[in-house]
Amino acid sequence: MEKAVKLSSGFVSIIGRPNVGKSTLLNAILGEKLSIISKKPQTTRTRITGILTEPDAQVIFLDTPGIHPAKSMFNKKIVDEALKALEHIDIILYLVEPYIKINKADEAILELLNKSDVTKMLVINKIDTVHREQLLSIVAKYSEKCDFEKVFLVSALKNDGVGELLGEIKKRLPEGSKYYDDDYITDKSERFLTAEIIREKVFNLTQYEVPYSTAVVIESFKEKPGGALAVIEALIIVEKDSQKGIIIGKKGHLLKKIGEDARRDIERLLGLKVFLSLFVKTSKNWTKNERKLKEFGY
Numbered sequence: 492m493e494k495a496v497k498l499s500s501g502f503v504s505i506i507g508r509p510n511v512g513k514s515t516l517l518n519a520i521l522g523e524k525l526s527i528i529s530k531k532p533q534t535t536r537t538r539i540t541g542i543l544t545e546p547d548a549q550v551i552f553l554d555t556p557g558i559h560p561a562k563s564m565f566n567k568k569i570v571d572e573a574l575k576a577l578e579h580i581d582i583i584l585y586l587v588e589p590y591i592k593i594n595k596a597d598e599a600i601l602e603l604l605n606k607s608d609v610t611k612m613l614v615i616n617k618i619d620t621v622h623r624e625q626l627l628s629i630v631a632k633y634s635e636k637c638d639f640e641k642v643f644l645v646s647a648l649k650n651d652g653v654g655e656l657l658g659e660i661k662k663r664l665p666e667g668s669k670y671y672d673d674d675y676i677t678d679k680s681e682r683f684l685t686a687e688i689i690r691e692k693v694f695n696l697t698q699y700e701v702p703y704s705t706a707v708v709i710e711s712f713k714e715k716p717g718g719a720l721a722v723i724e725a726l727i728i729v730e731k732d733s734q735k736g737i738i739i740g741k742k743g744h745l746l747k748k749i750g751e752d753a754r755r756d757i758e759r760l761l762g763l764k765v766f767l768s769l770f771v772k773t774s775k776n777w778t779k780n781e782r783k784l785k786e787f788g789y
């Protein structure tokens with residue numbers, strides 16, 4: 492008779508300030524590009540579930556928006572999304588950058604962590620950017636402020652220390668059954684992930700307020716019979732007509748580039764050839780309008 496393998500399963504939230512590498516870490520753990528990434532802060536706007544299934548464990552990771560002192564209604568909503576990921580979970584990974592200064596956003600997060608009785612682990616990311624000797628004092632500084640079960644030094648970008656982190660997570664999850672079938676890597680739809688890829692290209696190719704004024708809505712998503720081609724129409728929504736002009740660019744060049752970059756990634760995601768049409772539309776001040784935020788997925 493085959494010996495039954497003991498299975499552990501549970502939920503792990505990745506939280507931290509904007510831009511510390513939470514989404515990069517999620518993708519590194521999964522070995523898949525699931526969550527979008529940019530050099531700019533506040534890229535992630537909703538919780539992204541990433542499911543890792545191995546013979547001995549199923550770990551459900553939650554990538555979250557960066558926690559920061561938000562002022563606008565939209566940013567408050569985004570931060571609230573992250574805070575929701577502190578409940579009904581087994582482990583919190585608090586991700587920070589390897590710099591001495593602990594800023595206001597971090598102080599606020601540490602306060603939340605200290606109020607929570609969930610297992611907390613400190614993950615110092617981007618260690619490829621500093622000398623090893625500098626890390627000791629950073630570990631000491633954070634450990635003074637909160638009782639972490641364990642501290643990890645990783646580079647999500649270089650996939651350094653990620654395997655060890657995963658091993659320690661698995662050890663600490665309760666014994667239990669799977670929440671999802673083996674072939675699920677996320678609970679997000681292909682439509683959602685497609686819209687996110689387009690939004691990532693806008694984030695990477697535009698500047699100042701433009702990326703923060705952009706939402707993407709999939710208008711139509713059709714797989715052709717035979718399953719070799721998907722025909723997708725998406726709307727890029729901006730707040731002002733001037734931003735519409737920027738996204739389209741001179742002679743439509745920028746929109747073309749956004750479309751080309753996005754199509755390549757969407758084809759990889761879906762494993763299909765993709766025919767992608769992009770349209771740009773102004774929806775005046777949508778980030779300040781509760782109904783429109785909802786309509787665009789926030």
Ligand SMILES: Nc1nc2c(ncn2[C@@H]2O[C@H](COP(=O)(O)OP(=O)(O)OP(=O)(O)O)[C@@H](O)[C@H]2O)c(=O)[nH]1
Nearest residue numbers: 509510511512513514515533534535557646647648
């Ligand atoms: N050098 C280095 N850069 C990294 C590492 N991890 C992430 N980055 C970079 O940091 C930037 C932000 O990464 P994201 O993964 O988007 O950060 P995030 O925490 O998800 O950001 P928000 O969604 O805005 O909260 C990107 O330019 C990444 O390439 C790392 O280990 N080393």
Ligand SMILES: [Mg+2]
Nearest residue numbers: 513514534535
């Ligand atoms: Mg992110």
